Amino acid sequence: MLRYNDDKIFFDYLHCQQCGICEAVCSKQAISFRLLENGTHEVVIDHEKCIRCKRCVNCCPANKEEDYRTYFDGFHAKTYFLGYNTDNRIRHESSSGGVCKTIIIESLRTGIADGVYSLKRTDAYPFAEGEFYAKDNIPDYGDIPNSVYHSVLACRNINKIRKCKRLVVVGTSCQLRAMNAALKGKAEEVIRVCIFCKQQKTLDSTRFLAKIMGTDIPENLKFSTRYRGIGWPGIVRVNESELPWNRAAQIPFGRRLWTVSGCNVCGDSFGTDADADITLMDPWKIRMPNELGETLTIVHTERGEWLLEQLPSLTLERKDFEEVEPALDLKDIWRKQQLVPFFRGQNCSDKIIKAGKAEQWQRAMLTSIVETLPRMPIIFYRALCKLPDLRNKILK
Numbered sequence: 005m006l007r008y009n010d011d012k013i014f015f016d017y018l019h020c021q022q023c024g025i026c027e028a029v030c031s032k033q034a035i036s037f038r039l040l041e042n043g044t045h046e047v048v049i050d051h052e053k054c055i056r057c058k059r060c061v062n063c064c065p066a067n068k069e070e071d072y073r074t075y076f077d078g079f080h081a082k083t084y085f086l087g088y089n090t091d092n093r094i095r096h097e098s099s100s101g102g103v104c105k106t107i108i109i110e111s112l113r114t115g116i117a118d119g120v121y122s123l124k125r126t127d128a129y130p131f132a133e134g135e136f137y138a139k140d141n142i143p144d145y146g147d148i149p150n151s152v153y154h155s156v157l158a159c160r161n162i163n164k165i166r167k168c169k170r171l172v173v174v175g176t177s178c179q180l181r182a183m184n185a186a187l188k189g190k191a192e193e194v195i196r197v198c199i200f201c202k203q204q205k206t207l208d209s210t211r212f213l214a215k216i217m218g219t220d221i222p223e224n225l226k227f228s229t230r231y232r233g234i235g236w237p238g239i240v241r242v243n244e245s246e247l248p249w250n251r252a253a254q255i256p257f258g259r260r261l262w263t264v265s266g267c268n269v270c271g272d273s274f275g276t277d278a279d280a281d282i283t284l285m286d287p288w289k290i291r292m293p294n295e296l297g298e299t300l301t302i303v304h305t306e307r308g309e310w311l312l313e314q315l316p317s318l319t320l321e322r323k324d325f326e327e328v329e330p331a332l333d334l335k336d337i338w339r340k341q342q343l344v345p346f347f348r349g350q351n352c353s354d355k356i357i358k359a360g361k362a363e364q365w366q367r368a369m370l371t372s373i374v375e376t377l378p379r380m381p382i383i384f385y386r387a388l389c390k391l392p393d394l395r396n397k398i399l400k
């Protein structure tokens with residue numbers, strides 16, 4: 005997060021959501037990133053070059069005040085689908101059903117959109133970067149990464165976006181908020197696809213998984229990793245070792261450990277505060293035995309519904325709110341939202357302070373256990389998972 009104080013721009017790591025927009029909007033190249041050992045980035049400001057225009061501060065998504073008082077009011081009235089690509093191979097190899105990649109590729113192939121900003125795969129950590137796609141570089145399914153849980157600085161290439169009539173942008177809630185502030189005048193119409201996100205992970209989470217799987221991540225970070233894909237809910241692969249995703253997601257990895265610290269100040273997992281037209285997520289809890297994968301697709305606007313109707317390779321099964329409610333897990337998001345004021349350092353009730361401190365303590369405790377002990381049998385990590393989640397106990 006960037007703040008302006010005393011005629012200077014300051015970087016606040018604890019609130020940084022790692023979107024990368026600040027570098028893209030700086031006209032003086034006064035901002036650069038330094039990769040930290042945990043796989044997140046530190047923003048480095050060259051105060052000599054900085055002209056205090058504050059564009060970086062104004063675009064920084066963490067500076068946006070959030071008000072969640074009415075956040076859950078409209079969920080009964082939204083439109084829900086379980087969606088997937090009609091090609092079983094694509095469906096099987098995508099993050100959860102391939103709706104997102106289908107939107108990207110088919111909206112360009114059909115000419116519905118003349119530009120899409122999303123990610124492309126790369127060979128080096130974090131194995132993805134932002135890319136602008138248009139009719140002269142329509143990606144193939146293999147060019148677009150599945151869900152990348154490491155922080156990607158996805159917005160740092162938004163200057164590649166050329167002027168469009170209809171632009172589709174894809175990103176997590178913080179990335180969409182960052183783009184909203186920076187995209188003015190770039191397109192006559194923007195359709196926003198939100199990748200549902202409760203948190204991005206630091207590299208320490210992958211180190212931990214590697215430890216369990218008996219493999220190493222080299223210091224130069226040239227490792228191969230794969231999250232999800234190959235059937236739903238897929239596998240985690242670090243180098244040649246594998247762990248089924250539904251098992252990996254239970255170990256402390258799934259417990260908000262090693263989260264990008266700025267994710268603690270975002271409670272907008274669905275991207276509705278970022279004006280998302282569509283949100284895409286995993287149908288956890290309602291579709292566990294499914295081998296092929298489906299994308300839980302939440303439509304917020306008529307524009308979003310219209311876009312989906314135009315894409316011939318999508319199958320969409322309409323669902324009622326009651327059917328998808330377990331997968332939405334609104335209670336968990338409510339709990340996260342409750343702690344946002346605590347992590348922002350604002351005034352909050354004794355109960356919230358207690359829950360926030362419990363979460364901090366539990367994170368520190370689990371982190372030090374798994375980092376200081378040698379590799380233990382997997383049963384040890386399973387036992388750790390059985391520990392009660394203190395935040396959830398306090399915020400029932």
Ligand SMILES: Cc1cc2nc3c(=O)[nH]c(=O)nc-3n(C[C@H](O)[C@H](O)[C@H](O)COP(=O)(O)OP(=O)(O)OC[C@H]3O[C@@H](n4cnc5c(N)ncnc54)[C@H](O)[C@@H]3O)c2cc1C
Binds near residue numbers: 098103150175
């Ligand atoms: C950090 C993160 C956390 C998530 N947490 C949850 C969760 O808690 N619960 C849940 O139900 N779903 C979560 N998801 C969403 C889920 O993993 C799938 O992205 C979603 O179901 C869409 O699946 P799909 O098959 O349509 O995606 P695909 O068709 O496989 O397309 C994936 C799309 O996601 C984009 N993408 C991948 N990683 C990132 C990233 N880090 N930032 C921006 N764009 C990215 C790719 O560019 C691509 O456009 C998370 C995703 C991410 C990236």
